[in-house]
Amino acid sequence: MKDRSAGAYNIEDLREIARRRVPKGMFEFVDRGAEDEVALRNNRTAFERIRLKPRALIDVSKRSQEITLFGKPQKMPIAIAPTGSAGLMWHDGEIALARAAAAAGIPFTLATGSMTAMEKIAAQAGGRLWFQLYMWPDRSLSHKLVERASTAGFEALVVTVDGAVSGNREYNLRNGFTIPFTFTRRNVSDVLMHPEWLLGVLARYVFTTGMPRYENYPSEFKHRITAQPMGKGMLLNDSLTWDDLRVLRRMWPRTLIVKGILHPQDARLAADCGADGIVVSNHGGRNLDSSMAPIEVLPEIVDAVGKRITVIVDSGFRRGSDVVKALALGARAVLIGRPTLYGTAAGGEAGAARAIAIFREEVERMLALRGCPGIAALNREYLVPGGFNTA
Numbered sequence: 001m002k003d004r005s006a007g008a009y010n011i012e013d014l015r016e017i018a019r020r021r022v023p024k025g026m027f028e029f030v031d032r033g034a035e036d037e038v039a040l041r042n043n044r045t046a047f048e049r050i051r052l053k054p055r056a057l058i059d060v061s062k063r064s065q066e067i068t069l070f071g072k073p074q075k076m077p078i079a080i081a082p083t084g085s086a087g088l089m090w091h092d093g094e095i096a097l098a099r100a101a102a103a104a105g106i107p108f109t110l111a112t113g114s115m116t117a118m119e120k121i122a123a124q125a126g127g128r129l130w131f132q133l134y135m136w137p138d139r140s141l142s143h144k145l146v147e148r149a150s151t152a153g154f155e156a157l158v159v160t161v162d163g164a165v166s167g168n169r170e171y172n173l174r175n176g177f178t179i180p181f182t183f184t185r186r187n188v189s190d191v192l193m194h195p196e197w198l199l200g201v202l203a204r205y206v207f208t209t210g211m212p213r214y215e216n217y218p219s220e221f222k223h224r225i226t227a228q229p230m231g232k233g234m235l236l237n238d239s240l241t242w243d244d245l246r247v248l249r250r251m252w253p254r255t256l257i258v259k260g261i262l263h264p265q266d267a268r269l270a271a272d273c274g275a276d277g278i279v280v281s282n283h284g285g286r287n288l289d290s291s292m293a294p295i296e297v298l299p300e301i302v303d304a305v306g307k308r309i310t311v312i313v314d315s316g317f318r319r320g321s322d323v324v325k326a327l328a329l330g331a332r333a334v335l336i337g338r339p340t341l342y343g344t345a346a347g348g349e350a351g352a353a354r355a356i357a358i359f360r361e362e363v364e365r366m367l368a369l370r371g372c373p374g375i376a377a378l379n380r381e382y383l384v385p386g387g388f389n390t391a
Contacts, residue, residue, distance in 0.1 A: 005351035010362075011318045011339045014355055018345035022089060022197050023190040025175030030085055030341050033285035034167040039293070040285030043316025046293035050325050051384035055371030063367045064374045065360065069333050070156065070255045070276060070310060072128070075105035076360055077327055077375050081314050081337035082132030082158060082259075087115030087212060089345035091204045095124050097344050100352035102127025104360070109158055109335070110216075112145070117215040122152040130156040132259070134163060135237045135244060141218050146251055148216075157252045158279070159245065162260025164238040167287035242269055249274040257312070262297055264304040267311075277310035277332075284315045284337055295326060299380070302330030320362020324370070328378040 004021070008014045019027050033040030067077045080101045086093035094116040101108035107128040110121050118131060131149040136142045149157060176184040191198050205212050249256055258270040259279035270278050280294040280301055294315045302311050313326050314335035323334045336359065343355030367374070370382055 005343055005347035005354040008343075008346065008354055008358070011342065011355060011358060014339065014342040014346050014351065014358075017347075017351075018089070018342040021194065022345050023177075023187070023194045025172070025177035025187055025190055026085075026088055026197075027345075028171045028175060029169075029177060030083075030089070030338060030345075032169065032171055033289065034169055034287055035289040037285065038290045039282055039288065040316075043282070043285050043293045043295075044318070046295045047316060047319075047322045047325060050295070052321070052325070052370060053382055053384050054369060055382075058371040058373065060368045060371060060373050062373065063364070065363055065367070067333065067375050069107075074107070074128075076356070076363070077323060077332075078334050078336050078356075078359060079107040079130070079312070080109055080340055081335035082109040082111035082114075082130075082160070083337050083341050084111035084113030084115070084214075086341060086344050088201070089341055090348045090351075091201045092116060093344045093348065094121060096349035097340055097352045098125030098127060098129070100340070100343075100349050100356060103353060104356045106356070107156070109156075110154075112216055113214050115212040115215055118149060118152050118154065120215075122154070129154045130158050130255075130257070132158040132160055133248075134160055135240055137237050137239075139237075139244070139247075143247075143251060144218065145216065146248065150252070150254075154254075156255035156257055157248065158257045158259050159248060160259045160283075161240065161245075162262075162281065162283050162287055163236055164240070165236060167283070168289075169286065242273055245270070245273045245275070257310075259314075261301065262292060262294065264297075264300050267301045267305045267309075271305050271308045275309055277312055278305070279335060280311065280313040280331070281335070282315050295322075295329070298326060298329045298331060306330050320359055320364075320366050323359060323363050324366045324372075324378065325383065327375055328380060328382045330380075 004017050005014060065076050067074060086097045090096055094114050098108040098121055102125060107130050109130040109132050110118055111132045112134045122129060131154040176187045255276045257277040258275045260281050261267050261278045262282060267278055280298050282291040282294055294313050298313050310332045312333045312335055313331040317323060317334055317336055326334050340352050340355045343351035372378055
């Protein structure tokens with residue numbers, strides 16, 4: 001399919017290309033939040049409340065974005081967040097996105113709910129691969145998934161802990177999009193109005209591997225999944241405790257990351273359980289509406305555990321300035337989710353690469369204009385006091 005991403009100058013441009021190219025129900029599944037979308041809006045407005053305090057007459061001619069994350073050098077201070085719908089944005093979209101990440105020298109996180117099996121990603125994508133885990137009601141099945149990820153060579157396990165139940169995303173019900181697909185008058189009309197997606201994505205699946213399914217589910221569930229609204233077909237577990245994290249720590253000898261932390265005490269407990277890192281996250285505003293923006297609580301969490309474990313943050317990042325603000329507040333890196341999905345929808349691997357390049361260009365520019373020679377030099381002195389929570 002034609003790559004339209006080359007004409008995108010920012011992430012919003014990629015978003016608009018994606019909106020036009022994929023069916024409405026598919027786009028809204030990626031783009032929107034939960035319930036009244038208060039958290040979704042606050043994720044953006046929280047960044048706008050943080051002001052920059054640049055320095056002048058500092059030599060920034062040799063500025064660098066390189067960082068070391070979990071002991072490994074990488075070219076940019078970002079990683080790709082787990083997003084289970086990349087394979088619906090583009091045929092084999094997870095592979096396209098993973099390859100773009102590998103080319104950029106940054107990690108890619110494969111979601112439990114992806115449409116591509118982890119073994120296929122490991123064989124065809126290359127690069128640094130992380131695996132995101134949802135714990136299922138039958139814990140033994142999730143533990144087998146962890147063993148699969150280990151055998152496939154994934155270097156980090158990212159355990160999502162803010163999804164005890166599915167978020168209330170009412171638009172999915174209205175749009176009638178399910179996994180596996182079921183056809184209604186409304187979504188058939190929607191798909192027919194997007195022939196490029198119909199022929200280039202859905203039809204390719206139908207004539208090769210069949211209707212998209214959750215390919216990392218065990219076979220006894222993958223082939224018996226009944227059609228449910230997108231996001232509600234996931235097997236979730238509302239009885240998890242910190243003991244489950246301790247079990248995973250014993251099982252997984254590599255990097256262990258806990259995703260979905262918004263409280264300093266939970267950050268401390270994650271560190272106590274042996275986690276190597278945490279992701280300060282509100283699930284992009286897709287689960288608990290009215291939750292605080294991760295950037296608001298980031299300084300408090302960094303103060304609590306930043307010397308013990310690696311602190312990463314996600315949710316709401318759209319500009320290089322957002323990334324720089326988070327790093328100045330103490331995050332070691334940022335996970336990017338929706339922006340690279342927009343890029344994947346716009347042009348597959350090339351579109352995802354364009355999204356990453358936009359962040360690279362913007363971060364580079366921000367470092368120069370703020371008078372900062374490199375990521376390691378960023379700190380809260382580059383921000384206006386009062387623009388963020390330091391309690």
